Amino acid sequence: MAATVGATVLPPLADRPLKNTVVLFDVDNTLTVPRVPAKPEMLQLLSALRHKVALGFVGGSDLAKQQEQLGTPEIPVTTLFDFCFSENGLTAYRLGAPLASHSFIKWIGEEQYKKFVRFIMHYLADLDLPIKRGTFIEFRNGMINVSPIGRNASVQERNEYQKYDLEHRIREKFIEALKKEFPDIGLTYSIGGQISFDVFPQGWNKTYCLQHIENEKNLPGGVDYTTVHFFGDKTFEGGNDYEIYADSRTVGHSVKDPEDCAKQIKELFNL
Numbered sequence: 001m002a003a004t005v006g007a008t009v010l011p012p013l014a015d016r017p018l019k020n021t022v023v024l025f026d027v028d029n030t031l032t033v034p035r036v037p038a039k040p041e042m043l044q045l046l047s048a049l050r051h052k053v054a055l056g057f058v059g060g061s062d063l064a065k066q067q068e069q070l071g072t073p074e075i076p077v078t079t080l081f082d083f084c085f086s087e088n089g090l091t092a093y094r095l096g097a098p099l100a101s102h103s104f105i106k107w108i109g110e111e112q113y114k115k116f117v118r119f120i121m122h123y124l125a126d127l128d129l130p131i132k133r134g135t136f137i138e139f140r141n142g143m144i145n146v147s148p149i150g151r152n153a154s155v156q157e158r159n160e161y162q163k164y165d166l167e168h169r170i171r172e173k174f175i176e177a178l179k180k181e182f183p184d185i186g187l188t189y190s191i192g193g194q195i196s197f198d199v200f201p202q203g204w205n206k207t208y209c210l211q212h213i214e215n216e217k218n219l220p221g222g223v224d225y226t227t228v229h230f231f232g233d234k235t236f237e238g239g240n241d242y243e244i245y246a247d248s249r250t251v252g253h254s255v256k257d258p259e260d261c262a263k264q265i266k267e268l269f270n271l
């Protein structure tokens with residue numbers, strides 16, 4: 001069945017002109033400036049692209065943040081994309097409906113988590129930074145997010161922290177300390193943004209979402225996505241887009257920022 005988004009009627013997934021193609025985007029610094037709403041021109045471009053291919057995003061952040069950046073109070077972000085993969089796909093929506101997900105706390109267990117989080121809190125307490133704000137650990141469904149300055153930092157405070165962090169390697173050293181303290185815990189540490197790092201089980205990186213795309217062909221009338229494009233900015237080794245960008249199942253595209261991303265979309269899909 002065709003879906004209506006705003007005033008436009010979208011062809012069903014199986015009737016899109018490039019039927020076997022899905023295009024996935026990272027969010028921060030690919031579709032929008034971090035923590036800032038996407039520009040209307042970008043949203044229009046994505047809407048035009050969605051008339052040709054299946055469209056999705058795969059971000060490290062949780063859905064609430066992607067709603068702020070890509071949706072509006074009137075428009076749920078889950079209506080703007082065919083596939084919404086938050087927390088690397090640990091929280092997933094297909095055509096507006098939630099898909100099955102895993103949980104970080106179930107994976108790690110309460111006892112192990114308590115030891116881990118106790119170490120983090122001690123480390124945070126001893127860290128001397130120019131300023132500190134609030135929400136230093138964000139507990140999510142598929143990961144935890146740790147921020148030395150705190151997630152309540154303003155946009156200006158984030159920008160200043162990012163420079164300080166680059167110079168003093170605050171997050172890098174924090175991660176080194178965690179690896180040293182918990183050598184066999186099976187966790188991955190990923191610096192995907194400006195002020196924090198994500199912690200999740202090994203393998204729960206952005207490639208996690210590809211299982212949902214691969215499963216599409218098994219659904220009644222489902223599409224076999226033989227071409228999966230991925231656009232992201234942190235595609236270098238160690239960046240949180242690296243694994244999905246380099247994965248043999250995707251065609252990876254590295255972008256500098258949202259403007260560069262828009263340029264590449266227009267060129268690749270004749271928009």
Ligand code: M1P
Pocket residue numbers: 027028034059060061062065145191192193194195196197198240
């Ligand atoms: O999407 C990239 C990252 O965005 C945020 O990072 P920060 O607040 O440090 O800029 C976080 O939501 C993080 O989880 C995510 O990977």
